[in-house]
Amino acid sequence: MDKGEIRTTLERVFQDVFDNETFTFSDDLDREQLKSWDSLGHIRLISTAEEAFSVQFTLDEIAELTTAGLFVECIARKL
Amino acid sequence: MSAKSAPFRDLPWLPRLSPDFRDRLRALVSQPGNDWDLQLRQLAGQAFGVNQAIALASALERLRGSGGKPRSLVPFRLGLVSDSTTDFVKPLLIASALRYGIALEIIGANFGQLMQEAIDPASGINASKPDAILIARDPRALPLRAAGGADWPAYDAEAAIAEIAALRAGFRRNCGATCLVQTIPAPASLLFGSLDAATAGTLRGAIASLNARLQQDVPREGDVLIDVEWLAQRVGLEEWYDERHWYLSRLGCAQQMLPIYADFVVRTIAALRGKSRKCLVLDLDNTLWGGVIGDDGLEGISLDPGDAKGEAFRAVQTAAADLRRRGIVLAVCSKNEDATARLPFRSHPGMVLKETDIAVFLANWEDKATNLERIARSLDIGVDALVLLDDNPVEREQVRQALPQVAVPELGADPSSYASTLLAAGYFESVAFTSEDLARAEQYRSNADRVQALEGARSLDDFLRSLQMEIHFAPFRLDNRKRITQLINKTNQFNVTTRRYTEQQVAALESSPEHFTLQVSLRDKFGDNGMIAVVICAKRGAEWDIDSWLMSCRVLNRRVEQAICNRIVAEARRAGARKLIGSYIPTERNGLVRDLFQGLGFVADEAGATPEGSMRWLLDVEQFEPLEVFFTESAVAAAEPATA
Numbered sequence: 011m012d013k014g015e016i017r018t019t020l021e022r023v024f025q026d027v028f029d030n031e032t033f034t035f036s037d038d039l040d041r042e043q044l045k046s047w048d049s050l051g052h053i054r055l056i057s058t059a060e061e062a063f064s065v066q067f068t069l070d071e072i073a074e075l076t077t078a079g080l081f082v083e084c085i086a087r088k089l
Numbered sequence: 090m091s092a093k094s095a096p097f098r099d100l101p102w103l104p105r106l107s108p109d110f111r112d113r114l115r116a117l118v119s120q121p122g123n124d125w126d127l128q129l130r131q132l133a134g135q136a137f138g139v140n141q142a143i144a145l146a147s148a149l150e151r152l153r154g155s156g157g158k159p160r161s162l163v164p165f166r167l168g169l170v171s172d173s174t175t176d177f178v179k180p181l182l183i184a185s186a187l188r189y190g191i192a193l194e195i196i197g198a199n200f201g202q203l204m205q206e207a208i209d210p211a212s213g214i215n216a217s218k219p220d221a222i223l224i225a226r227d228p229r230a231l232p233l234r235a236a237g238g239a240d241w242p243a244y245d246a247e248a249a250i251a252e253i254a255a256l257r258a259g260f261r262r263n264c265g266a267t268c269l270v271q272t273i274p275a276p277a278s279l280l281f282g283s284l285d286a287a288t289a290g291t292l293r294g295a296i297a298s299l300n301a302r303l304q305q306d307v308p309r310e311g312d313v314l315i316d317v318e319w320l321a322q323r324v325g326l327e328e329w330y331d332e333r334h335w336y337l338s339r340l341g342c343a344q345q346m347l348p349i350y351a352d353f354v355v356r357t358i359a360a361l362r363g364k365s366r367k368c369l370v371l372d373l374d375n376t377l378w379g380g381v382i383g384d385d386g387l388e389g390i391s392l393d394p395g396d397a398k399g400e401a402f403r404a405v406q407t408a409a410a411d412l413r414r415r416g417i418v419l420a421v422c423s424k425n426e427d428a429t430a431r432l433p434f435r436s437h438p439g440m441v442l443k444e445t446d447i448a449v450f451l452a453n454w455e456d457k458a459t460n461l462e463r464i465a466r467s468l469d470i471g472v473d474a475l476v477l478l479d480d481n482p483v484e485r486e487q488v489r490q491a492l493p494q495v496a497v498p499e500l501g502a503d504p505s506s507y508a509s510t511l512l513a514a515g516y517f518e519s520v521a522f523t524s525e526d527l528a529r530a531e532q533y534r535s536n537a538d539r540v541q542a543l544e545g546a547r548s549l550d551d552f553l554r555s556l557q558m559e560i561h562f563a564p565f566r567l568d569n570r571k572r573i574t575q576l577i578n579k580t581n582q583f584n585v586t587t588r589r590y591t592e593q594q595v596a597a598l599e600s601s602p603e604h605f606t607l608q609v610s611l612r613d614k615f616g617d618n619g620m621i622a623v624v625i626c627a628k629r630g631a632e633w634d635i636d637s638w639l640m641s642c643r644v645l646n647r648r649v650e651q652a653i654c655n656r657i658v659a660e661a662r663r664a665g666a667r668k669l670i671g672s673y674i675p676t677e678r679n680g681l682v683r684d685l686f687q688g689l690g691f692v693a694d695e696a697g698a699t700p701e702g703s704m705r706w707l708l709d710v711e712q713f714e715p716l717e718v719f720f721t722e723s724a725v726a727a728a729e730p731a732t733a
Contacts, residue, residue, distance in 0.1 A: 026140045031111060050176050053337060054139060057344040069333060 027054045037079030094501035098324045098349045102498035102514035103136040121156035133187035146180035162192035168214035168222035170198045172230035173341040181351035189359035207259030215263040224270045227341040242290025246298035267591045268312040272300045274321030277330045311592035356518040363579020366516040372479035373423040392439035401505040406441035408508040416526030418448045418533045422460045425452040448534040458491035469642045476516045523572045525619040535615035556613040559723040565599045565606040581678040584639040633661045634670040651716035654689045658713045671706040
């Protein structure tokens with residue numbers, strides 16, 4: 011899976027978690043910008059992404075994944 | 090169809106999430122029709138995940154505000170006492186409850202203040218007067234570590250046992266609601282290894298002792314167990330626990346476990362509200378046996394022990410036979426010639442089920458929805474009490490569309506999963522098991538026989554006389570307490586006020602001088618109907634107020650209600666009362682008894698009528714002439730006392 015495909019799948023993950031079908035994926039998206047990306051939203055994002063890509067994040071990674079772009083990089087390393 | 094069937098934790102008996110789930114939900118919220126509650130229930134009937142559950146729960150909240158009264162949803166207020174963060178659990182429980190027709194309202198406890206919540210009479214949960222309280226404790230938050238520093242034992246169950254008992258006692262004292270108490274899953278890790286299981290002082294040993302005590306104490310004291318220990322074993326401890334979720338957000342299980350966990354909990358709530366299914370309807374070809382009896386003949390169908398496919402189909406039959414043994418009624422609905430369909434029951438040595446196990450046997454060429462309605466009618470139960478087990482996806486879909494109230498489990502391509510899928514779905518969840526349950530399947534069959542007898546009788550009175558009915562009245566008593574509570578909480582149709590009472594409240598009524606109570610059982614020449622009616626009257630000097638009156642619909646049109654009325658009046662007269670007050674509070678399901686009091690000679694009290702349709706009726710005790718009935722009164726209870 012290349013990074014483009016990762017972004018496509020992640021877009022669906024974000025749409026699902028934040029209940030927003032018009033959401034368009036951008037690497038720059040930051041936790042600070044999205045109100046519903048709070049601590050519980052983050053846990054759901056982690057779990058939903060783990061299921062979608064069949065990967066598992068470590069506690070360190072979970073703490074560091076604060077932008078959409080970091081998700082892409084981290085998942086690309088695991089696949 | 091997917092290549093691999095869904096695992097247990099993904100609720101494989103439910104239809105998969107449809108691709109347009111979000112769109113349909115959004116459309117429903119923005120433009121709710123009159124039947125928005127039915128549409129929402131249908132969406133909740135799919136196998137949703139955590140994200141969809143949150144959307145469903147918030148849709149329910151918004152629609153209750155804007156869409157009008159949810160007519161098909163029964164409200165239920167649940168106190169939630171949990172060591173886990175409840176932000177995830179709450180929406181999952183609310184969304185799963187929709188599946189069972191329940192609008193759940195959840196009152197949470199403050200984090201880390203579970204005991205205060207129980208012992209303070211003014212706490213949020215106690216003050217809210219909940220219908221039940223879920224006690225969802227986690228092994229990591231219970232005081233399972235032994236006191237005594239670095240010495241052995243490392244773990245001990247006593248403090249945890251005492252803590253859960255204190256929670257239950259607090260709630261019982263301060264709000265009287267039934268506690269739903271979770272058992273505790275085994276630990277993911279062992280200290281010694283296999284030795285843990287047999288060694289006192291290990292965590293595994295302490296949790297096992299704790300569960301053993303819960304299994305003993307909780308049902309005995311009128312509360313209800315939720316067997317999360319089994320649930321965790323069923324999905325596998327490897328999947329159940331995700332330590333990261335506990336460390337990050339105090340969630341006691343992996344997030345992916347929440348959909349099955351919530352469904353598992355809500356089944357018990359549905360059972361408390363009498364919403365469990367009563368009848369299993371079986372398709373025949375490729376469901377009860379392999380192959381098509383009409384094409385393959387007796388020798389051609391697979392049903393032989395020793396043959397793998399035959400064993401799989403025999404397992405389906407064994408599951409059905411076991412359900413029948415515990416009181417679930419069995420019916421057959423098959424597209425077949427009647428004689429052909431009955432052939433294996435009569436002549437195949439591999440059959441586990443017998444023809445006499447089947448209360449209603451319909452083999453014809455009409456569509457299944459019509460036949461299912463017919464089955465419900467002849468058993469005198471609602472269509473929403475039926476489960477249809479059918480291997481054919483087209484039939485399943487047709488029934489789901491025509492009769493969405495019928496539960497229709499998805500089945501995979503392999504019959505070896507049929508029995509476990511049927512049993513995993515929790516359609517027949519129950520909170521008590523009484524001798525009435527043991528006899529029920531037989532009672533329904535004799536009821537079908539009674540319908541036959543009716544067709545042969547000249548008049549209804551002649552028919553009733555020919556039934557040789559014996560009726561028995563008794564006040565509430567300990568030996569039937571569980572059955573009385575069960576009837577009070579699951580009777581929906583013949584129920585004038587639909588007031589629900591917990592086992593503790595029923596116990597209190599047994600000795601209350603302010604109340605007159607009545608349990609009624611009935612026997613006739615076809616068999617024992619067991620306890621079939623319950624009455625509670627509040628005595629207020631010269632006035633007796635009928636607080637509750639409910640009856641099993643199995644004995645409708647037998648003049649039981651007339652006999653009960655005669656009895657209440659006689660007792661009221663003996664106690665010096667002059668007036669009997671009857672109330673009718675309408676619900677979605679009790680239209681049947683709207684005119685009950687009028688039919689018995691009560692007079693409407695206009696002052697007691699409300700715009701919601703409630704009505705008040707009065708009867709002059711002294712003027713009352715006993716109504717004609719056809720019973721002999723038996724001296725002993727028709728049914729054996731409830732089993733423990």
